[in-house]
Amino acid sequence: MAVCMVWNIPKLQAPLFIPVLFLGLGTKAVEQPQLLLVCMLAIGVLFAAKQRGFAYALLLVTGLGIARQSLNLQYHPATISSNCSVWKCSSAQAEPSSGYLCLCSSHSHPLGTLIEWNEAYPPVMHQFFLATLKPFRSNAQFNRAQWKQTQGISGELCPIPFANSSELKLIGRVQSEHIASSIARRIKHLIKRAIDQSFSGEARGFLCAIATGDKSNLDFKVKAYFSNAGLAHLLAVSGYHVGLVCFVPLMLLHTRRRFVRMFSVALIITMSWMFVAVCGWPTSGIRAATMICLYSLSCLFGRRINSIQIWAITLALMLLYNPNIAMSLGAQLSFLAVLAILLFLRISSSFHRFQKIAIALGIPVAAQFGTAGIAIPTFHSFPYFFWPFNLLAQIAMTGIGVLFATWGICFGIGIRILKPLQNFCNRTLSNVISQLFDGLHLVQQNFKLAINLEQTPALIWGIFSAIYFISALYSIQFKSKTGVIFIRLVTSVLILLPWGVLVPIQRNSVVVKQYRKPVLQLHERNALHVFTFDSRDSASVRRHLILKGTTNPEITCLTPGQNWFNSQGDFMLWMSKFEAKGCIAKRPCNYRCTGEEKGTLNLGDRNIMWRSWGQNQFLIEVE
Numbered sequence: 001m002a003v004c005m006v007w008n009i010p011k012l013q014a015p016l017f018i019p020v021l022f023l024g025l026g027t028k029a030v031e032q033p034q035l036l037l038v039c040m041l042a043i044g045v046l047f048a049a050k051q052r053g054f055a056y057a058l059l060l061v062t063g064l065g066i067a068r069q070s071l072n073l074q075y076h077p078a079t080i081s082s083n084c085s086v087w088k089c090s091s092a093q094a095e096p097s098s099g100y101l102c103l104c105s106s107h108s109h110p111l112g113t114l115i116e117w118n119e120a121y122p123p124v125m126h127q128f129f130l131a132t133l134k135p136f137r138s139n140a141q142f143n144r145a146q147w148k149q150t151q152g153i154s155g156e157l158c159p160i161p162f163a164n165s166s167e168l169k170l171i172g173r174v175q176s177e178h179i180a181s182s183i184a185r186r187i188k189h190l191i192k193r194a195i196d197q198s199f200s201g202e203a204r205g206f207l208c209a210i211a212t213g214d215k216s217n218l219d220f221k222v223k224a225y226f227s228n229a230g231l232a233h234l235l236a237v238s239g240y241h242v243g244l245v246c247f248v249p250l251m252l253l254h255t256r257r258r259f260v261r262m263f264s265v266a267l268i269i270t271m272s273w274m275f276v277a278v279c280g281w282p283t284s285g286i287r288a289a290t291m292i293c294l295y296s297l298s299c300l301f302g303r304r305i306n307s308i309q310i311w312a313i314t315l316a317l318m319l320l321y322n323p324n325i326a327m328s329l330g331a332q333l334s335f336l337a338v339l340a341i342l343l344f345l346r347i348s349s350s351f352h353r354f355q356k357i358a359i360a361l362g363i364p365v366a367a368q369f370g371t372a373g374i375a376i377p378t379f380h381s382f383p384y385f386f387w388p389f390n391l392l393a394q395i396a397m398t399g400i401g402v403l404f405a406t407w408g409i410c411f412g413i414g415i416r417i418l419k420p421l422q423n424f425c426n427r428t429l430s431n432v433i434s435q436l437f438d439g440l441h442l443v444q445q446n447f448k449l450a451i452n453l454e455q456t457p458a459l460i461w462g463i464f465s466a467i468y469f470i471s472a473l474y475s476i477q478f479k480s481k482t483g484v485i486f487i488r489l490v491t492s493v494l495i496l497l498p499w500g501v502l503v504p505i506q507r508n509s510v511v512v513k514q515y516r517k518p519v520l521q522l523h524e525r526n527a528l529h530v531f532t533f534d535s536r537d538s539a540s541v542r543r544h545l546i547l548k549g550t551t552n553p554e555i556t557c558l559t560p561g562q563n564w565f566n567s568q569g570d571f572m573l574w575m576s577k578f579e580a581k582g583c584i585a586k587r588p589c590n591y592r593c594t595g596e597e598k599g600t601l602n603l604g605d606r607n608i609m610w611r612s613w614g615q616n617q618f619l620i621e622v623e
Helices: 002-008 017-029 034-048 052-075 144-150 165-176 183-198 201-212 220-228 239-245 247-252 258-278 283-300 307-321 323-327 329-348 355-379 386-413 416-446 458-477 479-506 535-547
Strands: 083-095 099-105 113-117 128-134 153-159 381-383 450-452 510-514 518-524 527-532 554-557 571-574 579-584 587-593 598-603 606-611 618-622
Touching (some): 017 323, 144 323, 183 386, 220 381, 239 258, 355 458, 458 479
Antiparallel strands (some): 083 128, 510 518
């Protein structure tokens, strides 16, 4: 009976919750087979507990996830290496940053796939041509190929010129004149042009980011400040932004007049999806728009659906439509953060006193707990002051949203009588955003906002998030034991935090990373000393460390021909252009480059083989 209560969770009122989780695990199991073992173990436990009906249902949805992802990989294979084939394109859309985004098909992609076309003119439509599909290249900080794959873009298509290629280019040039931008792209252009005319500096870049999803006008340091303060989600299109766009029609859903509710639902569907389209169809935006539309439809028909059930339906629809989102880091963080918040809201709904205060204070903590298992092992950073910054951001973003919406209405109407109000909103927005950015910059310069957790075992943070979700589900199922469950949660956190935060800080080890050449990171007390063997890696490492919260890392570039030493007895002597010997962190060090893209590094008693420009791979840690 206890096993039945744990797995069915009847008081959660979301019967699709557990099956959809197994659908997601089945989708990921195609590329991570160990997850299939987890699913089979759980189903076996249910069989042992004589819950055969539920076990068969989970087995079916797990198989559905595996079948859907296998079918997707069959007709949309990942592009690993360049391959030449005969292609035919059926549509093309102009992209400001990558030429054209085209829908094309070939022998290996019979159902068609999206590709990037970086030529001056689009390919000839509905005609066969010879071209090479090249995979996207990634750098040390960002796996661009995987990110593009989750968006359904297979690679970059490069045409192979032949005898009548000039004729085809002429046809492509004529066709490019008839390729019209989509409505969403024209709206995005109008919004950006209006912001460019009225704002400047940091206010212009920030408003473009929250209104169109375009963060290109934001300075790199500003993005790093937001990340270190735990506010990076404000720059990503999410439920918060979609909720602000649909705020007024959402309020109209509570009226008793059916016509008003129907009109508000139509507005919500139109405004939410148009906003997502303007922002370039981000996964988090699609998730938010789907959830808001499902909620509004349930209100229209008078059948309120539980928010966690809506979450499960949204995840199922998105996985079945595009199973690649199971591999998308952004999608995982988005769904986990929302689930953590929804579970907390469900628990706090039983509070009789200080409910609103508890919700305001607890939402940032819940989101941090829910995403810690993925975010910290990926970004290797934990913002110290995420809680106070997010509390202030709730107030600041609400005010900025109201002022920006008022300014947009006045600017769009263009009536002279509204000009004073438009100018007031313009000045106030510029001043508020400028003051907020200056304050964030001042705090960043005087305090360490984030801790680097690169040496922390990823398992610690996975257990951290798992304990939160299990505790939340138990609290919903057994409300009378909420106090005991909370005490257990706090105790578990106090036990895990020293292993996750304090122990890695106390280590004095050398971490070897792979960029163009090996990069050595040495933690000395509270400082980080980095050794590189390529001047280009110095800039890449500095940029990477700033994103992780290390404001002033000490970087030493050991370039060929320039010997180096310090007062601690460390030194490196270049024996030739390709070999250096010495001592780093009181460990014998021998660096050798045996080719343009490979070599060896002997550090202490470790012999490390390296290859140029990997995915910022962790090679080894030398104690």
